[in-house]
Amino acid sequence: MTPVSTSSLRDFLASNRFAAYAYSYPHKTAYQSFPPVSLRDVWEQERRDALFAYLHVPFCEMRCGFCNLFTRIERDDEQHSRFLDALERQLKAVSSSLVPASFARMAVGGGTPTILSPVNLNRLFDIAETYLGASPKNIPCSVETSPATATIERLSLLKERGVSRVSMGVQSFIPSETRAMGRPQQEQELFAALNASRECNFPIWNLDFIYGLPEQTIESWLFSLKKALEWQPNEIFLYPLYIRPLTGLGKRGAKRGTTQLDLYRAGRDFLRANGFKQMSMRMFARHDGAGGGAPLYCCQSDGMIGLGAGARSYTSHLHYSTEYAVASTGVQAILDDYMNTSEADFALASYGFWLNEDERKRRFLIQSLLNSEGLDFDFYEREFGSEPQREWPLDELCELELATEENGVLRLTDAGMERSDELGPFFASDAVRAQMEGFTLR
Known part of the structure; x- marks a missing residue:
């Protein structure tokens, strides 16, 4: 060592x-290509009785200035359907490599999964249940949303499917701050999404916020957090702003503010004073988690199956995924490769990190x-x-x-x-x- x-x-x-x-850990930028290995061999000696199923939908209605996630702007239903065709092929290949397996947790992220039409959202859950036996009705399931896509129709669908947690990136309630982040949003649209989320009454409702803009003050930061509490979420994530290469903010040479630590401390103290328990540097919650009777999942020792372009899978000795990019041309090239991958090739891993x-x-x-x-x-x-x-x-x-x-x-x-x-x-x-x-x- x-x-x-x-x-x-x-x-x-x-x-x-x-x-x-x-x-x-390790970070995805530490991944490299290696000779293909079959998923059956990769998972053969692994525990498969409490897996985490993560489905990655790499599409958004816009690209936020701070975002370096694997996603691209794509609103076309036909492209979404092509992606789901590939995802179904991947699920077939993965499920046959994992027998037997059972799942303790499920999450759908991205990207913005709720950019999918209700028909395609239903299909996403159907194929996960068909090939993995993973259903939000049986295990805790989280879904990422956005103010522009969190409509009452989509959220009601998630509630009917059994989703137990939804998360929405608000980032700030001050329009000048969200514009400075490269994430402009319409107040009317935001409040409609918040109303719809609250109306659906998910067991866990999370709102995300970002701190660290040069013009952000403790007063403006606490204004957003106080506004958030008016909506009564039971989970809040506080993210420090990072300016990363090839992002919108990175390309225009934006800078972080110098009061980031003061903003963090002010937000932490405010949430604690209002009944939230700090779970990590970013996560604050006033709920008991997934609920009684849910299967246990341990991130240190249980595996993760990542499905969809950009998703990572974790075994005890190998982390693997598709390749990673941030710029739209790089993301599109990887996404094209994914959507043209055969079922046989989905049964192999060839990019990742051996631990x-x-x-x-x-x-x-x-x-x-x-x-x-x-x-x-x-x-x-x-x-x-x-x-x-x-x-x-x-x-x-x-x-x-x-x-x-x-x-x-x-x-x-x-x-x-x-x-x-x-x-x-x-x-x-x-x-x-x-x-x-x-x-x-x-």
């Missing part, structure tokens, strides 16, 4: 602030530590047969007052949680960093 020196942790934190969002023992430990550490549940030493030892305290600079985290240990669980303090976007990148291996730096974004 590559050692991590305690002095390097101090140095790294001293020179980095809001470095990168470590929502998964050795060291990388698996790093992934476990990052996913545990950046969550409010923290790093359970016994859980780590059961997984790897070693003690995390002997392998990572965890004492240094405590000395810096970024974490505390209680009953064998290490949890970040407030000071540590606000450094999540530095701690995640810090624990990345040299090999992953090198591959990320060598990635050519298109």
